[in-house]
Amino acid sequence: MSQKINLRVWLKIPDAEAATVKNTLVRRLGFGNVLTDVKKERLFSIEVDSGDPEELAKSFAKELVNENKESHKVLIDQLSFEEGYVPVKVALHIEDGEAISTRERLRNRLGFKNVVDVKKATVWKLYFNTLRPEAEQKSREIAEKLLINPHKDSYEIVS
Amino acid sequence: MKIAVMQFPGTNCEFETLVAVKAVGMDGEYFRWNRPAGELSGFDGFVIPGGFSYQDRVRAGAIASKEPVMSALKEEAAKGKPIIGICNGFQILVESGLLPVSGNVDMALAQNVMVSKGKIVRRGYYCDWVNLRHEAPSRRCSGSFIIERAALLKIPIAHGEGNLVTTTPGLIKKLNEEGQVVFRYCDKHGRVISEFPVNVNGSTESIAGLSNPEGNILGMMPHPERAFFAWQLPSFDPRKQRPDEPGPGRRVFESMKRYIEVNA
Structure with missing residues (x-):
């Protein structure tokens, strides 16, 4: 039976990309009255068909996370986020070359033959001064105005 | 005849682009993204050069496309003034909805995917000299105004996201x-081959450059300013030994000049 190891990875140092997104949303796209902060995570979803997922997660983190500048959190067969922000997961709906390269690296260079699939996404954590229904609506607007190009990306608000 | 060479944080081809603009006899200057956008109306044409505006944050061209100068450029484009977007400039034009049809984001320039014999052989950033075939009739597009149909140009590329993809029904047709469709990648004989290394980035129908319906806006992934003089050509090209000759990229800038003269 396959299991999915979700590896949430974020920078410990200031994230310039998240700062640029916040700046653009506030100064250029009119979200200054509702948006209070933007943070960002990388998400690896690694499907394995055997092995102890906890141990495998530790091994994958050693390869995929740079502990000098990044922190991470492992979730097995689930994906959840903290309260206080709206997580918007953005992924390619066309072929994701980086995800394929990661899978090949894990399987063929590092010997993790139990890796079946790897998916990558960016999770934008949008902080608002409004409550959830309105915050989710604003998140959809933000995703469609800036975070995705619908011809290659799709998004999902992770509840 | 005054050309604005646009400069965003991370643009890195503005210097050679301005050299090219001036070398064909146009006047030009850098136009920084944070200058009052209204000053753009004092220019006759615009070039958005290559580079990595805003470090390609979110995706190539996405942040720059939201800057007020891009709204002002839309207004100038609506007056029929020419705009040439090169590489990152093309990506910015697409993300702004100025290409291929004004108003909507109808396509994306996605990560390169190089396919050969049905298999993916490379992905991502790639730089090389490529051959382009001019697909449009002459005088159709500002950036290829004096280039005859089916002419071949050898011009370099250097990008990671030039793979034209679209979910808009019927757009390519x-x-x-x-x-x-202004330029397609082709081999040295002008044959369009959909696979790498001729199609260097997996772009739909080998498309390397596009114009808007009116023809005054051109976006192209290859860098004509890097093939402006013959001495810039690669060592295997015999024209390199004749440094006083113009390079193939010069015709793009000469086209812009001629387009402005004709439409003045």
């Missing part, structure tokens, strides 16, 4: 039918 429309671009073909209306002469908006």
